[in-house]
Amino acid sequence: MDKNKTILVVGAGGFIAGHLIKRILENGNKVVACDIKPKEFWFQDFDNVENHYSMDMKDISNCMKVTNKVNYVFNMACNMGGMGFIENNKAECMQSVLINTNLLIASKENKIEKYFFSSSACAYNISKQDKVFIEGLKEEDAYPADPEDGYGWEKLFSERMCRHFFEDYGIQVRIARYHNIYGPYGTYDGGREKAPAALCRKVIEAKKKNAGTIDVWGDGNQTRTFLYVDECVEGTLRLFDSNCSDPMNIGSDEQVSINQMIEIIENISGISNLKKNHQLDKPKGVRGRSSNNDFAKKVLNWSYKMSLKEGLTKTFKWIENEMTREGSNISRFTKS
Numbered sequence: 001m002d003k004n005k006t007i008l009v010v011g012a013g014g015f016i017a018g019h020l021i022k023r024i025l026e027n028g029n030k031v032v033a034c035d036i037k038p039k040e041f042w043f044q045d046f047d048n049v050e051n052h053y054s055m056d057m058k059d060i061s062n063c064m065k066v067t068n069k070v071n072y073v074f075n076m077a078c079n080m081g082g083m084g085f086i087e088n089n090k091a092e093c094m095q096s097v098l099i100n101t102n103l104l105i106a107s108k109e110n111k112i113e114k115y116f117f118s119s120s121a122c123a124y125n126i127s128k129q130d131k132v133f134i135e136g137l138k139e140e141d142a143y144p145a146d147p148e149d150g151y152g153w154e155k156l157f158s159e160r161m162c163r164h165f166f167e168d169y170g171i172q173v174r175i176a177r178y179h180n181i182y183g184p185y186g187t188y189d190g191g192r193e194k195a196p197a198a199l200c201r202k203v204i205e206a207k208k209k210n211a212g213t214i215d216v217w218g219d220g221n222q223t224r225t226f227l228y229v230d231e232c233v234e235g236t237l238r239l240f241d242s243n244c245s246d247p248m249n250i251g252s253d254e255q256v257s258i259n260q261m262i263e264i265i266e267n268i269s270g271i272s273n274l275k276k277n278h279q280l281d282k283p284k285g286v287r288g289r290s291s292n293n294d295f296a297k298k299v300l301n302w303s304y305k306m307s308l309k310e311g312l313t314k315t316f317k318w319i320e321n322e323m324t325r326e327g328s329n330i331s332r333f334t335k336s
């Protein structure tokens with residue numbers, strides 16, 4: 001990434017964006033950062049950045065203001081969470097389309113050089129994910145369109161809008177489909193947490209209380225691939241530097257069931273044989289999901305390196321520390 005470019009990161013108080021800003025700053029770039037959340041709810045907050053707290057990017061005048069003085073835009077903002085959130089807040093999730101729409105219009109008006117959009121594996125056709133073990137989803141598997149209701153439709157629509165801004169106005173766009181990114185400085189409680197953080201928290205709580213049982217949504221046989229956040233940032237920056245304007249998977253191919261992931265977490269925690277209370281009425285999402293990463297390997301000459309066990313170990317330690325730390329501000333990680 002050219003050090004002389006000034007970079008706008010939208011959704012800067014969020015999980016992935018916080019890690020991304022850290023890397024961009026290490027590279028020597030100037031950063032402008034904004035988020036709808038007030039300062040106290042940002043996961044990471046860097047001093048040497050022009051921060052705009054409580055700034056709603058659904059409002060086009062805000063988009064115009066902050067795109068005025070930057071070269072590149074990273075749109076990492078959306079109202080989201082794990083299955084517990086997106087299955088019960090579809091209207092909320094779909095309103096993120098306003099952020100992407102207004103930011104693209106403002107980027108066009110202010111002649112932004114390159115625009116990144118953070119899409120999701122939820123953009124994929126759900127009928128291709130109805131078995132426990134599936135072949136990795138290839139980029140073309142998003143069509144015919146039948147994505148995750150609400151959140152996935154917004155992502156697919158926004159991807160397509162990026163494509164048309166590229167075709168019609170020549171804006172350079174880069175689009176990543178993230179596959180369940182996890183790691184430190186992310187939500188682990190409060191309703192928006194994804195499975196890796198939620199299950200780390202539940203195992204930590206069980207250990208603390210000597211409980212012997214944890215609640216698990218679904219029968220635990222559903223599968224996913226998970227990607228550690230540092231790997232996600234690396235893939236994102238490589239994609240950004242590439243010439244590829246098509247959507248690209250940024251994920252791992254270490255497909256595990258939820259039950260297998262719990263076993264890994266139990267090993268990390270030093271306890272074993274927790275009983276699982278499988279809650280079949282809780283949000284489950286698709287039955288099986290896995291990322292095919294051939295396109296990223298070919299175009300970016302890149303693939304993830306960190307095993308799920310290694311990434312979960314780092315995540316577990318961070319969550320355990322947060323949960324036991326005196327003065328830990330748990331609400332910081334739960335606010336919408």
Ligand code: GDD
Pocket residue numbers: 080081082083084086120121122151178179180181193194195196198199215216217218222224258282283284285286
């Ligand atoms: N969140 C959560 N909490 N999920 C649990 C739990 C729990 O305590 N116990 C079991 N699960 C199961 C869910 O039922 C689901 O089948 C699976 O773990 C994965 O759940 P999530 O991590 O919440 O969501 P996802 O993988 O279906 O989708 C997530 O990743 C997508 C990208 O790959 C979401 O965050 C989407 O918003 C995101 O686009």
